[in-house]
Amino acid sequence: MVLQVAMFTNITTTATHIIIIIIIIIIIIITVFITITIIIIATSVSTSLPSKSRLHHDHHRHHHYHPYQHHHPHHHHDHNCQRLHRYHTDPNLTLGVAQENVFCTRFLYKNTGKTLMTTITNNNNNGKKEKKKERKKKKKKKKKKKKKKKKKKKKEEEEEEQQQQQQQQQQQQQQQQQQQRQHQ
Numbered sequence: 304m305v306l307q308v309a310m311f312t313n314i315t316t317t318a319t320h321i322i323i324i325i326i327i328i329i330i331i332i333i334t335v336f337i338t339i340t341i342i343i344i345a346t347s348v349s350t351s352l353p354s355k356s357r358l359h360h361d362h363h364r365h366h367h368y369h370p371y372q373h374h375h376p377h378h379h380h381d382h383n384c385q386r387l388h389r390y391h392t393d394p395n396l397t398l399g400v401a402q403e404n405v406f407c408t409r410f411l412y413k414n415t416g417k418t419l420m421t422t423i424t425n426n427n428n429n430g431k432k433e434k435k436k437e438r439k440k441k442k443k444k445k446k447k448k449k450k451k452k453k454k455k456k457k458k459e460e461e462e463e464e465q466q467q468q469q470q471q472q473q474q475q476q477q478q479q480q481q482q483q484r485q486h487q
Contacts, residue, residue, distance in 0.1 A: 318455075329444070333437070336433075336437075
């Protein structure tokens with residue numbers, strides 16, 4: 304009996320250790336996933352939004368290398384429209400730029416507007432998908448934990464029943480032995 308109890312306690316302690324280790328590993332994995340997604344979103348946003356300095360530089364360079372453009376105002380306007388208006392209206396290049404500058408050229412609206420919209424919606428969708436996945440994972444984990452707990456409880460109950468049965472059998476045997484001795 305004592306041996307059995309000792310064995311049982313050892314098993315339970317090792318199980319709890321294993322569970323704790325698994326939980327720690329899961330937490331680490333989740334944090335890594337979150338950091339990776341943040342990095343991906345940050346990089347996609349930075350690539351889709353050109354920097355103020357670069358736009359400014361492009362705008363000036365155009366004037367240096369193409370002086371003849373001043374003689375063709377229409378051509379000049381059309382050519383530089385995208386850069387000039389992007390820079391002047393909104394240095395950070397948000398969605399508003401494309402809508403504000405529809406008058407500029409159709410080219411601007413078609414290209415920047417659509418790409419910006421798609422990048423922003425893609426980022427949102429990716430975020431939503433990741434969140435859904437995480438929720439599903441959490442639900443699965445919870446279910447698994449519940450199942451494990453139920454299994455553990457069942458095992459414990461079964462073991463207790465077995466121990467009680469063994470005790471009863473031992474008592475019955477002892478009683479039978481005593482009765483036999485009395486008869487003798």
